[in-house]
Every structure is written in C-alpha cells, then in structure tokens.
Amino acid sequence: MRRLLIRLAAGTVFVAATACGSSDSSGSGGEEKGSGGTTTVKVGVVPVMDVAPLYLGQKQGFYSKRGIKLETSLAQGGAAVVPGVVSGQFQFGFSNTTSLLVAQSKNVPVKAVANGASSTAKDGADFAGLTVKKGSPFTSAKQLEGKKAAVNTLNNICDTSIRESVRKDGGDPSKVEFVEMPFDQMPAALDRGQVDGACTPEPALATVKAAGGKSIASIFYDVDPNLTVAMYFTSQQYAQKNPDVVKRFQEATAESLKYADSHPDEVRQILTTYTKIPDTLLDTLTLPRWPAEPDRDSIERLTELGVQDGLFTEAPDLDKLLP
Amino acid sequence: MKDGQTDGQRDRQTDGQLDDTGPGPTSPPRAERPAAANAALGAAGIVGFLALCEAVSRFGIVSGDYFPPLTRVADALVTELGDRAFWTALGDTLTGWALGLAIAVTAGILAGVVIAVVPFLREATASTIEFLRPIPSVALIPLAVLLYGSELRSVLLLVVYASFWQMLIQVLYGVQDVDPVAEETARSYGLGTWARVRHVLWPTALPYVMTGVRLAAAVALILAVTAELVIGAPGLGQRIAVAQTSQAVPEMYALVVVTGVLGLLINVGARAVERRALAWHQSVRGEVVV
CATH class of the missing domain: 3.40.190.10 (Periplasmic binding protein-like II)
Structure with missing residues (x-):
C-alpha cells in the first residue's frame, strides 16, 4: 500500500506542477506587435451605446490606417474593465469619469487618453x-x-x-x-x-x-452641460512604455468620435452589430455627444461634487489622470 | 421509451451475474407502466409550466414588457437559432464547461486518492479543504479578471474551482470506503500496486466518483454561464448580458431557456454515463429491478 501511495503522490505533484507552470507562462499575454508594423490592442468596453464610435471607427478604418488592430472585448461594467487594464489584459478600456477619479484618488495607475461620451448639453434631452x-x-x-x-x-x-x-x-x-x-x-x-x-x-x-x-x-x-461622462483610458505603465501606440489610438479615437457625432444614422446602424437593442427603441434613443477632447472644467466640477459627497479619501489629481 | 429499452438490455447483461435476485417475469410490466405514466406526467408538467408562463404575462400578473409571454420568447428563440453568432457562443460555453469539468475531474480524482490514502495528508488538509470549499466561486471573479481578463481562462478558473471540490469530496469518501479485508486479501494474493488500484480501490470509489462527476457537471455549467455573464467572457452568458443591457427582454429569456435546456441535457447525459459505468453496481441494478 505504501509504495502505491508514494507513486500516486509523485504523479499528482507532477501533474499539479506542470499545470501551474503552463498557466503561468501563458498568463502574461496580450502584448502588442503584430506583422507589418500593426499593433494589436485589446480594448475593454461595456456593451452600451456610448462606445459606438469605437466600433464605427473600426469599421471606417480609422484605426487600421494608423497601424492599430482593434480587438474589442465586452466586459460587464467598469468593475471588470479597470482591473483588466491595470493588469495589462486590456491595453485600453472604457469607464465612466467618476470611476476613474476614484481609481486615481486611490493611486491606481490609470491614465485617461480620450473622451468617451458627453452630455448632450440640452436640458430635458440628455442621454x-x-x-x-x-x-x-x-x-x-x-x-x-x-x-x-x-x-x-x-x-x-x-x-x-x-x-x-x-x-x-x-x-x-x-x-x-x-x-x-x-x-x-x-x-x-x-x-x-x-x-x-x-x-x-x-x-x-x-x-x-x-x-x-x-x-x-x-x-x-x-x-455640467458639457459633462464628460466617460473616457477611454490606459494604464500609466502602458502609456510610458508605448507613447507611440497611445498617440495613434488617441488620434484614431478623436477621428472616430468626430465621425460618430456627425453621422447619427450610422451610429444607430452600428449599434445593431454589438448590442441587441430592439428596433422599436433604436430610433427613439437620445445619443450622447462625442466631442474629441474631455472637458476639463466639467471633470473638475464632478471632482468637487465627489469630494463633497465623500467619494474620495484623498482628492484625485487631475493632472495625473487627464491626457 | 428509449430509457426502458436500455434498461431492459442491461437487465439481460447483468442476468448472469446475479443468480439470487431473479429479475424474472415481475419486472417488465412493473417497469413499463411507471415509465409510460412518468412520461405522461413529465409532459403534463412541462405543458402546465409553459401555460403558466404564458398566462402570467397574458393576464397581466406581471407586465409583459418585463416578462414576455412564451410565444414572444419562442419567437426570439427561433431568431437566435438562426444566428451564427449564437452557435459560436454556444460552442464557447460548452468549451469552457467541458475543459473546466475535465480539469476538475482529473485533478479531483488524483488529489482525492492521494489525500485519502495518506493519513498524514488527510489530517493536514482536512481543515484547509473545509475552509476553501465553501468559498463561492463567484467571489473569485476579481481575481480571475486580474489574472486572465475576460477570456476563457478566467471562466476555467471559476469552473474548475467550483467543480473541483465536488469531485474531491466524493473521491475522499469513495477511497475511504475501501474494504480493508478486500484490500488485505488482494495483497495476500500477491496483487501488485496497480492491480490493487484497478481491482480494489477503483471499483469501490467509482460510484462516488460518478456521483461527483454528475454534481460537478451541473455546477460547471452554472459557473461557466455565470462567469460569462459577470466577466463578459465570450459565450451564452455574455449574450444574455448584452441582451439585458440592450433592453431586449424576449431575447434574454430565450437565451435563459437555452441554458436551462443545456443543463437538462447535461444531466441526462451524466446520468447515462453513470448508469453505463456502474451497470454492475447495486445502486444501478436496484433501479432496474425494483
């Protein structure tokens, strides 16, 4: 019996060790560099209307013409996106502004790179x-x-x-x-x-x-009538190591936002590809505004209100967060 | 009906081994009538349930906007079945389920046998196992996301964690159940290590292992869908989540129905495997004869 035990034990340890080893070695994936100078970036997004410009820009080739191959990864809410970006699973992510402010105030290394979606600036007709x-x-x-x-x-x-x-x-x-x-x-x-x-x-x-x-x-x-409700962001480490990719992503996103802002019909069309919003609702949706740049004044206002509400133990540093 | 036939076949197969139980003339009529009655009852149950679902929203007990009548769900289901992306999602979910289950079963059996037969290990791990086992797999979601993002591997982490304990506990009990007399007898007949594992340990533990597999299969499916739903890894769960956030209520329920059917099929499959593997065992024989 004893010999049997020893052999079984040895076998199990071996299997466990190889299993751990294999998962570790492949755990740090998601790095860039593809063929022909194309960089593949993974963007963690939430399946909401706000990220339509990203899909539209991808379709229009705004990213590919700058050598970026966009891979969108649908996550359920910012709770999954922020850790995904910080740990390097995603190179970029989409999150609402307050979540990013809270993360920054806790010294989570996030760096906003582009505007996400903004209030329509119309009282009574916002998204x-x-x-x-x-x-x-x-x-x-x-x-x-x-x-x-x-x-x-x-x-x-x-x-x-x-x-x-x-x-x-x-x-x-x-x-x-x-x-x-x-x-x-x-x-x-x-x-x-x-x-x-x-x-x-x-x-x-x-x-x-x-x-x-x-x-x-x-x-x-x-x-704030021009409130920047959400932004695209990356991690501080990624921004430091890949300033060029970040810059190209920013340019492509700015172009996508501008395009989406002036082509609402195409936005509604692209929504049918990554959401299941029923046709009956599709036409009645109030779309957000997609200015290319985040509105700093509005984010400062949001920060003040957050401080007032006790959202932060330490006030976030906007200079570190914003592009 | 099919069930009845396979039962009959096994009856005949096992006949030679059991001289004392005589599955003779009494069993066929007794087995057949309940089977027909069971099928009728089962069908009536399903029809009743479906009618209830339809009625609840038709009569406005809950709003049809948020719990659509069955006919609209069926409509959405047909549309889903015609969508190629649906089948990809189904494949993703089944991949996560099967891989996770395979890993958990293998690891559970190996770890269980080793822990159960080494008294020292059993003492050393008992409290740790009891501590780790009740931790809900979903509580590990932040860890999974941190390690693997929203990919198959984070689904696997949750699936394996949840179903591993089901396996392990069953195997622990199974191995402990080995009859010391049988073990000593095998030893005195000079059976080698592997022969004893094959002929003494494994047959004793197998019924427990099969119970473990059946439990783990169900848990693995639940966790695979949950992980996709919450983390957003590709699969049926993610499609449910997208339908939810899109306010596409009938589509969401259509997908929920699909996961239910999937669970049903997996359970039927696991039971079939269990019966086949344990055809010789008293518990399965008992099911046929009585």
Missing part, C-alpha cells in the same frame, strides 16, 4: 435622466426627498449627479435614499414602485419612456 414611472406625482428632482432612487453603483456618477439635481432644485440631497440595481432592471423596478426614481441612461431610458414614464431631471446636464 440619461432621473426617471419616474407613468402617472408618478413627482415632477422635479426636489420631490425625491425622503424617497428611493435607483443607481447602478452606489457612490458613483449617478448618485453624485442626482444629488446635484436635487440641490439645484432647492432640495436636500442627503434625504434621498439610494439603492443599487443594474440599469436594465430599473424600468421594471420603477413600474412596480420598488423605487420612486432611477438614474437611467439609454436604452433603459427609452424603455421607461415607452412605458409612459418620463425624465424629470437631466442629471448629467445639471452637473
């Missing part, structure tokens, strides 16, 4: 809003005092913005109770009265409107 259900008695943000509002992530851009809307409306933002739920569940939660208001971007916003609900405050507009 996200504080929504209420059909027949709701609430008509302005202030009335949410003592009520429940749904946000996708607590202590992030949604609750900061809703607080600002309530504040601007003359209410006390500390009296709003926030609950966390995914965007896609908000229309149903509003309908059933589980929450009184919700931070809904498109396409959930279109669903709410289709069900007879409405937006009572343009929360991003209330923070």
